Amino acid sequence: MEDGNRRGAVLVRFWGTRGSIPVPSRATVGYGGNTACVQVETAGGAQIILDCGTGARELGLHLCTHLPSPAQVSLLLSHTHWDHIQGIPFFAPVYQEGSSVTFYGARGMNRQLGELLAAQMDSSYFPVRLDQLRAEIGHREVGEAAFQIGDALIQPRYLNHTTLCLGYRITVGGASVVYATDHEPYTHLALRPGGEVLHAGDLGLIAFARDADLLIHDAQYSDDEYPGKIGWGHSTARYAASIAAAAHVKRLALFHHDPAHSDEFLDRHVERTRELLADLQAPPEVFAAAEGEELRLAGAGQAGFRGERVQVAAQPAARRPRVLIADDNRLIVRMIQDALAEDGYELLVANDGEQAVSRALAERPDLMILDVEMPRATGFEVCARLRREPDASQLPVIMLTSLDQPQDMARGFEAGVSDYITKPFTRTILRARVRSWLVRSGVV
Ligand SMILES: [Zn+2]
Ligand SMILES: [Zn+2]
Numbered sequence: 001m002e003d004g005n006r007r008g009a010v011l012v013r014f015w016g017t018r019g020s021i022p023v024p025s026r027a028t029v030g031y032g033g034n035t036a037c038v039q040v041e042t043a044g045g046a047q048i049i050l051d052c053g054t055g056a057r058e059l060g061l062h063l064c065t066h067l068p069s070p071a072q073v074s075l076l077l078s079h080t081h082w083d084h085i086q087g088i089p090f091f092a093p094v095y096q097e098g099s100s101v102t103f104y105g106a107r108g109m110n111r112q113l114g115e116l117l118a119a120q121m122d123s124s125y126f127p128v129r130l131d132q133l134r135a136e137i138g139h140r141e142v143g144e145a146a147f148q149i150g151d152a153l154i155q156p157r158y159l160n161h162t163t164l165c166l167g168y169r170i171t172v173g174g175a176s177v178v179y180a181t182d183h184e185p186y187t188h189l190a191l192r193p194g195g196e197v198l199h200a201g202d203l204g205l206i207a208f209a210r211d212a213d214l215l216i217h218d219a220q221y222s223d224d225e226y227p228g229k230i231g232w233g234h235s236t237a238r239y240a241a242s243i244a245a246a247a248h249v250k251r252l253a254l255f256h257h258d259p260a261h262s263d264e265f266l267d268r269h270v271e272r273t274r275e276l277l278a279d280l281q282a283p284p285e286v287f288a289a290a291e292g293e294e295l296r297l298a299g300a301g302q303a304g305f306r307g308e309r310v311q312v313a314a315q316p317a318a319r320r321p322r323v324l325i326a327d328d329n330r331l332i333v334r335m336i337q338d339a340l341a342e343d344g345y346e347l348l349v350a351n352d353g354e355q356a357v358s359r360a361l362a363e364r365p366d367l368m369i370l371d372v373e374m375p376r377a378t379g380f381e382v383c384a385r386l387r388r389e390p391d392a393s394q395l396p397v398i399m400l401t402s403l404d405q406p407q408d409m410a411r412g413f414e415a416g417v418s419d420y421i422t423k424p425f426t427r428t429i430l431r432a433r434v435r436s437w438l439v440r441s442g443v444v
Pocket of ligand 2: 079081182233
């Protein structure tokens with residue numbers, strides 16, 4: 001650990017800030033071309049790395065020179081898309097005899113974390129296999145339950161992306177940093193800083209980031225770009241700003257820069273985001289994360305977030321998870337069945353509201369995807385009725401509908417739905433949302 005950090009509870013350094021693919025060029029030299037990698041060093045000496053994109057190469061070399069050998073490093077992966085793992089084979093500490101490198105990743109994927117990482121280092125793609133690395137390599141799959149790394153409390157939370165993806169809140173001695181990248185708003189309904197937030201998922205994220213000293217948030221798109229990218233799993237700077245403002249964070253780092261965005265574009269992106277927040281009292285300080293930049297967070301005495309009760313999942317059930325699809329439109333049913341086909345769930349179907357209630361009570365599904373406008377009973381009525389039944393009161397219900405007005409969504413949450421998805425949506429987002437609810441409730 002460097003001496004300088006003894007003055008602050010947490011030192012945060014950006015080694016890679018780009019999304020999707022590395023883009024080294026003269027146009028990106030200011031904010032950097034390497035993909036996601038952020039170092040968090042605690043006063044107690046814990047080395048916590050958020051994602052292992054191509055920025056991890058330089059970080060690895062830095063650690064080998066500055067850390068006592070053998071090193072102990074914990075890598076928290078948001079997910080295993082290329083731009084978040086491509087630096088692993090070039091991360092020097094994995095080749096150090098006696099060092100220990102532990103990877104943390106989302107529980108509930110179809111393959112074990114170790115398998116997912118080994119696949120990238122298969123001999124067709126890379127000459128050294130994961131099991132040939134000299135350091136002691138560990139894998140830990142985590143859900144939303146908190147855990148400790150040295151003096152840091154780590155609180156994970158599932159985000160909204162095209163695959164299971166975790167955000168992390170790291171709290172050390174009263175300082176908190178929240179990392180939420182590869183995340184899209186839970187609803188396309190317009191959000192403005194200081195405006196009302198209605199979706200339970202967005203409210204959950206606000207609670208998760210509450211009072212953080214630093215929020216590192218996906219801000220890949222401008223407002224003009226987003227309509228063409230709905231369902232791709234990323235945010236606008238406007239959304240990041242609205243979450244930061246509602247959560248009263250001190251600083252917001254715009255992150256996961258689009259490969260097409262030059263330094264000049266990102267300067268304007270920051271300016272526009274500051275303007276959005278200008279009318280607020282004590283707005284968060286906004287900047288775009290830049291490679292090589294570092295911040296010290298002393299903290300204001302806030303503990304970890306307490307906004308939500310985090311359920312510790314039970315042992316996964318031995319049987320296949322059962323998903324009930326309640327929709328009178330056979331084309332939509334077919335599309336949902338296709339979207340979930342690879343996950344091996346048992347899929348049940350109800351074609352009207354009454355059948356939805358009776359099948360939910362008789363067959364005890366683990367999750368329900370519920371349309372609104374159906375014969376015999378609307379989705380709002382179905383959900384309200386199920387919530388009065390002890391056997392179905394905790395059933396995760398995802399309302400999937402073309403009703404996209406704020407009052408419709410508010411009505412859904414009043415009726416007791418767990419989640420609300422409006423059209424258009426992508427199959428990958430639907431699949432990941434279903435999966436995260438099944439992991440949350442301990443089914444997978
Ligand atoms: Zn990414
Ligand atoms: Zn991704």
